[in-house]
Amino acid sequence: MSAIRLKHVWKQYDDQVVLENINLDVKEGEFVTIVGASGCGKTTFLRMLLGEESPSRGELLLDGEPLAAEPGPDRGVVFQRYSVMPHLTALGNVMLGTELERSPLLGKLFGKARRQARAQALEMLDAVGLAPAANKYPAELSGGMQQRLAIAQALMKKPRILLLDEPFGALDPGIRKDMHALILTLWERTGLTIFMITHDLKEGFYLGTRLLVFDKVRHDPQAPGAYGANITYDIPIGQTDPRLYREIRNNIGLPPEPGPQTVQAKNEGDKP
Numbered sequence: 001m002s003a004i005r006l007k008h009v010w011k012q013y014d015d016q017v018v019l020e021n022i023n024l025d026v027k028e029g030e031f032v033t034i035v036g037a038s039g040c041g042k043t044t045f046l047r048m049l050l051g052e053e054s055p056s057r058g059e060l061l062l063d064g065e066p067l068a069a070e071p072g073p074d075r076g077v078v079f080q081r082y083s084v085m086p087h088l089t090a091l092g093n094v095m096l097g098t099e100l101e102r103s104p105l106l107g108k109l110f111g112k113a114r115r116q117a118r119a120q121a122l123e124m125l126d127a128v129g130l131a132p133a134a135n136k137y138p139a140e141l142s143g144g145m146q147q148r149l150a151i152a153q154a155l156m157k158k159p160r161i162l163l164l165d166e167p168f169g170a171l172d173p174g175i176r177k178d179m180h181a182l183i184l185t186l187w188e189r190t191g192l193t194i195f196m197i198t199h200d201l202k203e204g205f206y207l208g209t210r211l212l213v214f215d216k217v218r219h220d221p222q223a224p225g226a227y228g229a230n231i232t233y234d235i236p237i238g239q240t241d242p243r244l245y246r247e248i249r250n251n252i253g254l255p256p257e258p259g260p261q262t263v264q265a266k267n268e269g270d271k272p
């Protein structure tokens, strides 16, 4: 069964149609990358998956059931610019979600519960390569480190679905390569289903197993809000069509296969 299914989903704000008639099936463990012109509704799509927005029409199903109309622990999210709590250390920021969940009023844990949450948070910081910076405050972290922190925080609740909205868009190319290696490693280790918006087509092909192109094909100059964007291309890259995948990767100068081999190659400073 598909983990996520969208059936004839429309999203509209007043008389502005943003997305129209989106139909999509995504299986557990896919890495879906999303590209499209600015303002065509990519973030709106992600926010519907997160549960921050509801479809105006149509159905959005998770394991065959309507998706809860509010963000839940099964979905984690990372935005381009992450706003961390400036008065908390990296460790404190990663622990915060657990503390708020288990102690909603005080936002603090004590004794064994606190020790457990701390150990889990340290493990997560280690997984994203931030263990040495556990006691640093956000102002002391670079942009890449802040995004690592954001990923650690999103993964703390052990979500099944990770939503990434241009998570590496503000980072320098060298740092982006490290982040690509990190996200591929985490994805391969956890089996997460990932949706990631990017403005970088190459990044979309490189990281994803499937690339969605959002585009608005119908325009009415008299009524700019009359039509919304749809998924105009749904390109299987990776497992579903290995031959096409290799061909596409070759065309943009990437090694033939993704996965641990590629991660290793990138760590060695080879091509992206």
Ligand SMILES: Nc1ncnc2c1ncn2[C@@H]1O[C@H](COP(=O)(O)OP(=O)(O)OP(=O)(O)O)[C@@H](O)[C@H]1O
Residues within 6 Å of the ligand: 013, 018, 036, 037, 038, 039, 040, 041, 042, 043, 044, 045
């Ligand atoms: N809460 C809202 N109320 C009204 N209009 C909204 C709301 N959220 C988004 N929109 C509109 O929906 C359209 C799509 O916005 P969205 O942010 O989803 O696009 P995007 O493809 O992610 O753009 P970008 O690539 O520039 O981030 C825009 O015209 C935006 O103004």
